Amino acid sequence: MTKLFSHYRLLAFNIWLLAVVCSLAWNTVDNIRERDSIAHETARAFYKQILAARQWNLLHGGVYVYTTEHSPPNRYLPVDKQTIQDSNGKSLTLINPAYMTRQIAEINEEKGPVQFHITSLTPLRDENAPYPWEIPWLQSFNRGEKEQGAFVIENGQEIFRYMAPLAFTKSCLPCHTTPEPPDTIRGAISVSFPTPFKKSPWPLLLSHLFVGLTGLAFIFFFGGRLAESRRNILRSNRELAKEIEERKETEKELLSVKENLEQTVTHRTGELLEINTTLDKRIREQQRVEAALVSINDEFIQIFNSAPDGMHVIDRDYNVIRVNHAYCKLVGKKQNEIQGHKCYDVFTGKLCHTEQCPLTQISKGAKRVEVDARKTRADGEIIPCVVTATPFRDPGGKLTGIIEVTRDISDWKDIERSLSATAKNLRLRNTELEDFAHVISHDLQEPLMLIQAFSERIRKKCSTELPERGHDYLKHIEHSTQRMKSLIDGLLLYSRVSSKASPFESVNLLSITNSVLDDLALRIEKQNAILCVDPNLPSIEADPLQMRQLFQNIIGNSLKYHHQQHKPEISIEYKPFSDPTHDQSYIRITIKDNGIGFEEKYQHQIFDIFRRLHTRKQFQGTGIGLSICKKIVDRHRGTITAQGTPKKGAAFTITLPRKQQTHNTDPFSDNSLVNSIINRR
Secondary structure: OHHHHHHHHHHHHHHHHHHHHHHHHHHHHHHHHHHHHHHHHHHHHHHHHHHHHHHHHHHOOOEEEEOOOOOOOOOOOOHHHHEEEOOOOOEEEEEOHHHHHHHHHHHHHHHOOOEEEEEOOOOOOHHHOOOOOHHHHHHHHHOOOOOEEEEEEEOOEEEEEEEEEEEOOHHHOOOOOOOOOOOOEEEEEEEEEEOOOOOOOHHHHHHHHHHHHHHHHHHHHHHHHHHHHHHHHHHHHHHHHHHHHHHHHHHHHHHHHHHHHHHHHHHHHHHHHHHHHHHHHHHHHHHHHHHHHHHHHHHHHHHHHHOOOEEEEEEOOOEEEEEOHHHHHHHOOOHHHOOOOEHHHHOEEOOOOOOOOHHHHHHOOOOOEEEEEEEEOOOOOEEEEEEEEEEEEOOOOOEEEEEEEEEEOHHHHHHHHHHHHHHHHHHHHHHHHHHHHHHHHHHHHHHHHHHHHHHHHHHHHOOOOOOHHHHHHHHHHHHHHHHHHHHHHHHHHHHHHHHOOOOOEEEEHHHHHHHHHHHOHHHHHHOOOEEEEOOOOOEEEEOHHHHHHHHHHHHHHHHHOOOOOOOOEEEEEEEEEEEOOOOEEEEEEEEEEOOOOOOHHHOOHHHOOOOOOOOOOOOOOOOOHHHHHHHHHHHOOOEEEEEEEOOOEEEEEEEEEOOOOOOOOOOOOOOHHHHHHHHHO
């Protein structure tokens, strides 16, 4: 047992020596790592100080100093920024960050132990060309490295070299006229300084030697004590054996508890998996929403810039923060000349700095502001505009400004003047129409009456003296006179659709239709016609006499142009519909027949005045009836269309509003009769 314990003591001796040696090695490596860390932190501190100086320069947009032989003009800057003159006529040159860094490096190279150098693989100045040892580090920055550092021996002295890159940012744009992608590596700054912080190895070596010897003494001293303790432990082991048996029983119970716990854990794990699955779905949904928001933002920018009206966003301090292309074109300035400036300096008007200013009104609680304004561009041109402003809020609902839509209405003003002149001309022409109708109703009726009277006298007093051919001539004269009278009556009726119209009132179309059918009862009975009328025909706001005339003309046409081999069949159908855009309800009435029909190419021409598709020998008529129908429907702000198939029938579709939003009873609202007569002349 003693021999075995001696082996243990020797083993402990070897382990202790190994631990001391490992500790010595570890502390030596730690000293090296500490020296490297101190060197890097020192170099980083110098580098950050340089960056801070450069940032100060950038925040002030560069610094102008008097031009000297040590500070000549920087020929790499834009010409308009290289030099300026002070009030005494002295020349000042702009010191940008790169220029400042190079000058500080030159001063430091003469007076300080710490050296630094601004360089690049593509330097503009020869002084900034990289040293041979800087080239591979610059290349590593283009591959993504963040910094480089190393200890070297130079002129018998240990020196630490450090380099970190300089990336291109938005703040570099004033000096770099050509923009580059963000975070592009433009160059780097290197820092070199001697390393005085070097520890002597002797304190560490002596301390570990002392600890090693002390540990060996403790091993030998406590070896004997451990032997005695071992004997005590053996006795204790026998006692522990009993406890082990007891613990085995306890372990069985613990195994049972473990199994129950594992089942619980398995069940809980399943629940967590379900939760994780749900979370994954939500994350994917969130990603889709974010992608959709990005897409919506891109679409918004495209729509914002493609809007035909000028749009710009103004904050509560009257600063323009966003404009679209149309507004730039309207104002006559570029985007960078508008954004960031006061709105009243860009496009001024009489409402600026008054209580009627749209921003002032919306700040006081207005939901929407629309005003007419005459605004002045920078070149002095005055443009009439319609300005519409609405609140602009942040995601939390706080008012941050307004969105203004500015529409140039110069063309509208020109059109308004043109329409005014056209309206005046139409009134003159409609006055001529009234005069013409007066001529028809009075001057032309009298000759016709004389012709009819003298024709009657000739027939009574000279009938025995007239030859047979004279009776034929007289018959043609009377027939032509009657046809002329029908044309004049039709023209009067056509012109009176507007000039002699009655006010609109509630009209029951079913009653109107039944009344028309009563008037046509003899023709219907004579032709054995079959009529089917929708009993649900509604009441609308209309002129009752004109509605009666409308239905009588169309139903009369269906009876007139019936097919000789079939009984006339006429159906009147009704269907309601609405127009949400104009908040208006309409009815659509379709009158169909099985008559002779017409070719499709005539479906628009049949509503022209005096337009006939058949000769007078085939069918009697003046060609005015459907023109009157068209004019009646137009007065009621509706539409009428016709569709026909030769030998199969025709269908007339009438669309009318239930309510007349504005009553147009102006006799000068339609000059189609004047146009027709002028064209026929």
